[in-house]
Every structure is written in structure tokens, then in C-alpha cells.
Amino acid sequence: MSSSKTNVNSSGLCVKDLQVEYNNGQPALGKVNFILPEHGIYTVIGPSGSGKSTLLRAVAGLLPDYAGQLLFNGKAVQDKETLIGLVPQNYGLLPWKTVRANIRTALRIARPAISDKQEVESRIQRWLTSMGISELAGRYPLSLSGGQQQRVAIARAFAIMPTILLLDEPFSALDAITREALQVLFLEHWLAHPVTALFVTHDVEEAILLGQQIIILPASKEETPDIVDNRAVFGMKHEDKRSSEDFFEQTKRIRKVMREKW
């Protein structure tokens, strides 16, 4: 997508001419432009080292330095009003706190205005129930399976109601069956509570199943990312996606870009 099309006044997350170099002066992320509309979800794929995590770190406000602009509804994403939720690959749970306390701590930090204890507890309970893990509330993260820990991480991310939800390969450490179950669960929750989301994955199928648009980062920092419109597949019933002609066509389209640019 060319930078001229990236209008900084658009609503949603506007990434304009974003480029990142770490201290060593090597480019970590080539020039990226896109607009993720509010309540939209885009997936990001790219080869190892192409800058997927760097892109998320920049949006999360974790990088002191970058070139370009990062705006949400016209304001800098670092603005206090923009609450960022992050679901990392390694779940990011506090091992010394129970499942319930993990979510409670996140709420206390991210949503200090919700001070009513009962409201906090009922919100935690609601999310634990909807992620199918209420019986795990008193357990510690390290006593849980990877899939269970990731359910907790997702419950926690949705519970704080972030302005932007960033997911960094959240399912890549899981076995195929658990992964597919969590894809369905995540999508159901996202459809019910469509938070503006950027979802990084290594997996082409996952990118097609979960993104309205798919941002494909190239291996070379000199090249422009490709952005593939995936609304046709995204709009289907989840169980029909994989067997559809559109899904097959998208797979071919993305693999072609991978052959040329990875």
C-alpha cells in the first residue's frame, strides 16, 4: 500500500511510513503503511527477522525510537487514552499469581477506574467462564497446559478492554488441535467484542482464517509489504472457510508473494 493512500486523519490505527532501526543501525523494519480501521482485525505474516515483533513493539509504545507516524483516531498511540493489550507467544502470565489474580492485576493496572471490587470480580468471572476456564481460577500458571495458559492470556487481554489488541504469534507453541480450538474461541470472542486487533502469525492458514486483511512483510527491508484483502474469507462461517474456493485462492496468492519476496 503506498504511503500517499495512508491518510493520517483516518479513524483506527494509522501506521504511516513506519521504519525502525535498533542501535546497531541495521534496519529492523522496512517502510510500512496501513490503516487498520477501529474494530477491525488484520493479520501480519513475514519471514523470520522481517520485523513482525518490531512492528508490534512500535505500536505498543515499547520502542524509544522509530521513523514515521503511529496514530489511533488521529492521536499518537502513546497517548494515555490508548490502552494497548498484548498477548505474547509465551503467554506473559505472572507465575506467582493465580489465574484469577493475574487477571485482577491486569485490570488494576489497566483500568484503575473500575474500583468496585464486586464489579472487578464479576468481570473476571465472566471472562473465565466464557473462555471455559472458570475451574482453573485458583491454579497457578505453571501448573497449566500451554493451551490453558493461552486461554488465560486471552481472557486477560479481553477483560481489560484495550483500545488496540496486539497478538504476537499467540498460538505458535500449541499443538495443531489445541491451536485450532483456540483460533475458533478467539474469533468467537473477537466477533462478540471486536477490539481493534493486529495478529502476528507464522502460519499462512491462520493469517487467512483470522484477518480481514493480511499484511505480508517482505524479507528485504527495501521492499514494500503486500496487503491482501481477505474480507471474502473472513466473512464466511469459520467451519466453511478451509474448504472454500476463496481460501484456496488466497493460499495460492500468499504463497506466490512468499516465493517472490521471502
Ligand SMILES: Nc1ncnc2c1ncn2[C@@H]1O[C@H](COP(=O)(O)OP(=O)(O)OP(=O)(O)O)[C@@H](O)[C@H]1O
Ligand atoms: N533489541 C534488538 N536489538 C537489535 N536488533 C534487534 C532487536 N530486536 C530485533 N532486532 C533485529 O530486528 C530484525 C527484526 O526482528 P523481529 O524480532 O521484529 O523479527 P520477526 O519478524 O518478529 O522475527 P521472528 O519471526 O523470528 O520472531 C531482526 O534482524 C532482528 O535481529
